[in-house]
Amino acid sequence: MTRKRRRRRPSAARRRYESRRGALLSGGVLALLLLTAFWAEIWPYVVGTAVTGGMGGALWWLRRTDRLIRGRDRRWREADAIGAGQRSLAEVDAMSWQEFERYVADLCRRDGCTDVEVSGRSGDLGADVTGTLPDGRRLVVQCKHYAPHRYVPSGDMQKFVGTAWLHHKADVAVFAATCPFSRPALSLAVQHGILAVHRDLLGLWNTGTPLPELLPLNGTGQGDHTHRRRWKNTYGS
Incomplete structure (x- = not known):
């Protein structure tokens, strides 16, 4: 004689799930019927809500993208500034003159300068690096990568004086060198x-x-004759 299998009753959790699903389906159908019946009266509100939501989403996306770009730019500048401050003067001496100009540009960027550009060519009339200081002043930099035992002659300085203010319209003019300046220069x-x-x-x-903190130090810091003679004996051989 075959025994009949007893039909299992659904669990309480299953019954609650099916009840909620049924209620959601019924609510969705009712909402669709109401939307269809009153579409002529409510469509401006529906469209307005959709447009407002779309504009809000677009604004959120733009702000999020802007934050990401600014964050990447800040991290790049911080990494670049760390790299600029980790080089020794011996490493700077080993650079080519083009690398030295780019290095000076990196130091300017580290100090908050914007629109920094490197000419990288001859005939630039002394404007090897240009940019804008954080306070808005125009910056023009002449770079000379000489051996440490040499001196920047007064002739080089005369040429830069003749172009920095009148031709390049500098607010702040800087002559950066890897060596001392002659006394006349x-x-x-x-x-x-x-x-x-x-x-x-x-x-x-x-x-x-x-860089702005170096401005008050102009004309100081090259040391006495003994200091300069030591540099010459060390690097001039």
Whole structure:
């Protein structure tokens, strides 16, 4: 004799799930019927809500994209600034003149300068690096990558004085070199308001001193005759 299998009753959780699903389906059908019946009266509100929601979504996406771009740019600048401050002067000495110009541009960017450009060519009339300081002033930089035992002659400074203000319309003019300046060149720079970044000031700039803080130090820091003779004996052989 065959035994009849007892039909299992659904669990309480299953019954609650089916009840909620049925209620949702019924509510959806009712909403669709009401929407169809009153579409002529409510369609402007539906369209307005959809447009407002779309505009809000677009605004959220634009703000999110802007934050991501700004974050990547900030991280790039921080990494670039760290790299600029980690080089030793010996590594700077080993650069080519083109690499030195790009390095000076990196230091400017590290200090918050914007629109920084490197000419990278001859005939630039002394404007090897240009940019805008954080306070809005126009920056023009002449770069000279000389051996540490050499001196920037007054002739180089005279040429830059003749172009920095009148031709390039600089608000701040900087002459950055990997060596000291001759006494006439340094005197000429101070007289005409050119910041002479000699080797000692370049060391300060390289290790994190912002460019605006070097301006009051113009004309100082090259050391005495003994200091300069030691540089010549060390690097001039």
